[in-house]
Amino acid sequence: MGKGKKIVCFCHDVTEEDIVEAIKMGYDDIESIKRFTGATTGPCQGKSCMMHILRILRRMGKLKEAKTTVIRPPIDPVPMEALLGDEGEED
Amino acid sequence: MKKTDIAVVGCGALGAGIAYNIAKLGRKPLVFEAKYFGYGSTGRDIGVVRGRHRDPDVAKLASEGLKLHEKLPDELGSNTLFRQDGVLTVALTSEEAEALEKEFKSYASGSFIELSRDEVRSRYPYLRVDDVKLCYLSSREGLVHPLAVLWGYLDAVRRLGGEVVKPAEVISIEPKGDKLNIKTALGEYEASKVVVAAGFRSRELLSKLGIDIPLEPLAKEALVTEPMKPFLDPVIERPGTGLVVAQTMRGEVIGTVGSLGKTSDLTLSSYRFLRDFARQATQLIPAVRSLKVLRQWTWVVDTTPDGKPVIGETSVNRVYVACGMHDYGLSLVPVVSKLIGRLVVEGVEDPMLKPFSPSRFG
Numbered sequence: 519m520g521k522g523k524k525i526v527c528f529c530h531d532v533t534e535e536d537i538v539e540a541i542k543m544g545y546d547d548i549e550s551i552k553r554f555t556g557a558t559t560g561p562c563q564g565k566s567c568m569m570h571i572l573r574i575l576r577r578m579g580k581l582k583e584a585k586t587t588v589i590r591p592p593i594d595p596v597p598m599e600a601l602l603g604d605e606g607e608e609d
Numbered sequence: 610m611k612k613t614d615i616a617v618v619g620c621g622a623l624g625a626g627i628a629y630n631i632a633k634l635g636r637k638p639l640v641f642e643a644k645y646f647g648y649g650s651t652g653r654d655i656g657v658v659r660g661r662h663r664d665p666d667v668a669k670l671a672s673e674g675l676k677l678h679e680k681l682p683d684e685l686g687s688n689t690l691f692r693q694d695g696v697l698t699v700a701l702t703s704e705e706a707e708a709l710e711k712e713f714k715s716y717a718s719g720s721f722i723e724l725s726r727d728e729v730r731s732r733y734p735y736l737r738v739d740d741v742k743l744c745y746l747s748s749r750e751g752l753v754h755p756l757a758v759l760w761g762y763l764d765a766v767r768r769l770g771g772e773v774v775k776p777a778e779v780i781s782i783e784p785k786g787d788k789l790n791i792k793t794a795l796g797e798y799e800a801s802k803v804v805v806a807a808g809f810r811s812r813e814l815l816s817k818l819g820i821d822i823p824l825e826p827l828a829k830e831a832l833v834t835e836p837m838k839p840f841l842d843p844v845i846e847r848p849g850t851g852l853v854v855a856q857t858m859r860g861e862v863i864g865t866v867g868s869l870g871k872t873s874d875l876t877l878s879s880y881r882f883l884r885d886f887a888r889q890a891t892q893l894i895p896a897v898r899s900l901k902v903l904r905q906w907t908w909v910v911d912t913t914p915d916g917k918p919v920i921g922e923t924s925v926n927r928v929y930v931a932c933g934m935h936d937y938g939l940s941l942v943p944v945v946s947k948l949i950g951r952l953v954v955e956g957v958e959d960p961m962l963k964p965f966s967p968s969r970f971g
Binding site for chain 2: 549
């Protein structure tokens with residue numbers, strides 16, 4: 519990691535430079551940035567990086583509405599074995 | 610009113626692929642995207658590329674699609690992250706085995722091999738084979754990054770002088786003389802030809818032109834886990850329950866099972882899906898037990914009554930359609946976009962497209 523790099527997404531090592539580059543390439547809304555750079559898709563699911571990205575979008579005049587990506591379950595990561603349920607449980 | 614040459618409605622992998630093939634033949638495509646790139650299906654798809662299909666007409670396309678997927682990174686000059694580690698198709702009950710055997714009998718010999726339980730165990734030691742009744746390996750198939758396909762096409766479209774606008778929902782298309790008037794959220798456009806590749810939303814748009822295509826949305830759920838060291842080479846699928854499990858190049862385990870039925874509601878999420886996936890995935894791959902699920906989502910595919918896609922010129926001159934791709938769309942994108950590009954630009958209809966004509970719905 520070089521000097522002066524600003525990390526936006528710690529889960530996937532996405533820098534501010536990466537975000538700016540994506541915006542310049544036309545991936546200039548929060549949902550497109552998410553998919554193109556991988557930011558917000560790690561274990562934190564955007565909890566630590568979303569606001570940074572929104573700030574960069576606003577600074578570049580691309581923030582049309584103050585909106586995060588769609589929040590999906592689970593709120594926090596859940597191990598697969600906790601989802602097995604009880605054997606005879608009803609649907 | 611802005612004037613344009615050929616318009617494409619919908620910027621999923623298919624719309625972007627169609628625009629690329631139009632641009633490659635020397636024309637200037639303009640793509641309209643209502644939301645963001647890959648909103649409905651492409652961005653939610655798991656990315657399994659198969660070269661086979663139960664329907665022989667679709668199978669021809671799929672086989673060609675697989676070949677083109679192999680060449681796509683070179684053609685586009687961009688990595689689609691296509692990994693041909695094979696697709697392992699398993700049956701866990703005798704009913705499933707019977708159906709699977711019948712299905713694979715119709716496939717070209719040489720495109721797959723049958724593996725015994727011992728062979729599965731020695732090739733893939735992380736698989737629990739106790740319940741496996743029948744297993745086929747289609748070794749040239751595999752996993753692609755659906756959005757990387759879309760981005761690759763988009764990049765090439767822009768390089769070739771095409772244009773993409775978003776968010777620009779297309780509200781209506783109306784014939785006007787020998788041109789087409791396109792009303793969008795960004796204003797009106799005039800085009801010489803229009804290709805509709807808007808997934809399940811194609812139906813509503815085309816019905817305003819008096820074209821009825823009996824598309825029904827089908828919602829499927831998917832999930833992704835935290836990444837772990839790459840261990841799962843092939844895609845594992847169990848057609849009996851709709852289970853698909855794979856590991857992405859980033860190490861995340863990704864998968865689906867079952868469906869939510871005929872709805873186009875992209876905001877749904879069910880516990881039942883998580884439970885069914887957890888049970889079925891851990892039954893086959895015990896190592897995923899302790900993996901944490903990061904996210905689940907819903908993805909909508911567009912289906913037709915006869916199971917075949919809808920590809921070709923509609924009853925309205927110069928209006929073309931490519932939709933009804935079910936859950937195998939991504940496998941077909943390279944071939945369908947290539948053939949429809951030739952149809953739109955050169956007027957040449959490939960015989961492979963005949964069974965998919967929109968006129969078959971009367």
